[in-house]
Amino acid sequence: MSLKKTTIRHRYNYDFLQDLCKENGIELLKDYSLEKVNRELRIKAKCLIIGCVNNVEKTIRNIVKNGGCYCKTHTKENKYEKSKNSDWNNTNRIRYNTKYFINYCKENNIILLKDYSDVKINRETIIEAKCFTIDCMNICSKTLRNIVHSSSCYCYNCTVVLGKEKRKKHL
Numbered sequence: 001m002s003l004k005k006t007t008i009r010h011r012y013n014y015d016f017l018q019d020l021c022k023e024n025g026i027e028l029l030k031d032y033s034l035e036k037v038n039r040e041l042r043i044k045a046k047c048l049i050i051g052c053v054n055n056v057e058k059t060i061r062n063i064v065k066n067g068g069c070y071c072k073t074h075t076k077e078n079k080y081e082k083s084k085n086s087d088w089n090n091t092n093r094i095r096y097n098t099k100y101f102i103n104y105c106k107e108n109n110i111i112l113l114k115d116y117s118d119v120k121i122n123r124e125t126i127i128e129a130k131c132f133t134i135d136c137m138n139i140c141s142k143t144l145r146n147i148v149h150s151s152s153c154y155c156y157n158c159t160v161v162l163g164k165e166k167r168k169k170h171l
C-alpha cells in the first residue's frame with residue numbers, strides 16, 4: 001500500500017508522525033508527543049488491515065519506505081498480492097484486498113448485502129450487493145473483477161436489459 005505523497009517530506013518530527021498517521025489512517029498505540037521523534041523511532045501501531053488484531057512495531061522510516069503500517073503477516077501478504085496482481089495494479093491502480101474493496105464500494109455507491117470486513121477478498125470473490133437500478137429489489141451477485149471492470153453492479157435482469165439497450169443504440 002503506497003503512502004500518500006504529501007507525507008513524504010522527510011522531516012521526521014512529531015508533526016510529521018501526526019500527519020502520517022492522519023493521512024494514512026494509522027492508529028498509534030502509544031502517545032509519542034513527549035518522545036524525541038526521528039525516523040529511527042520504533043512506533044507501536046495497529047495493523048492497517050481491517051479486522052487484523054496484530055500490532056505493528058516498526059521504525060518510522062520503515063513504515064514510510066516499505067509500504068505502510070502492516071503487521072508481519074500482512075506485509076508479506078501485501079508483497080505477494082502485489083506481485084500476483086501487478087498487471088492489474090499497473091493498469092487500473094487497483095488492489096484487490098478488503099480495505100481497497102470497502103473503499104471502492106463507498107466511492108461507487110455500492111450497497112453491500114453482507115459484511116465483508118472479515119472476508120479475505122480477491123478479484124474472484126463473489127460479491128453480493130444491491131442492484132444499481134433504483135427500485136430494483138434484486139441482488140447483484142458478481143465477482144469483484146466483474147464489478148470493477150464494468151464499474152457497475154446490476155442484477156442479472158438489469159444487466160440483460162441494459163445490454164439490449166446498448167445494442168439498440170449501436171444499430
Ligand SMILES: [Zn+2]
Binds near residue numbers: 047
Ligand atoms: Zn495485519
Ligand SMILES: [Zn+2]
Binds near residue numbers: 136
Ligand atoms: Zn436489477
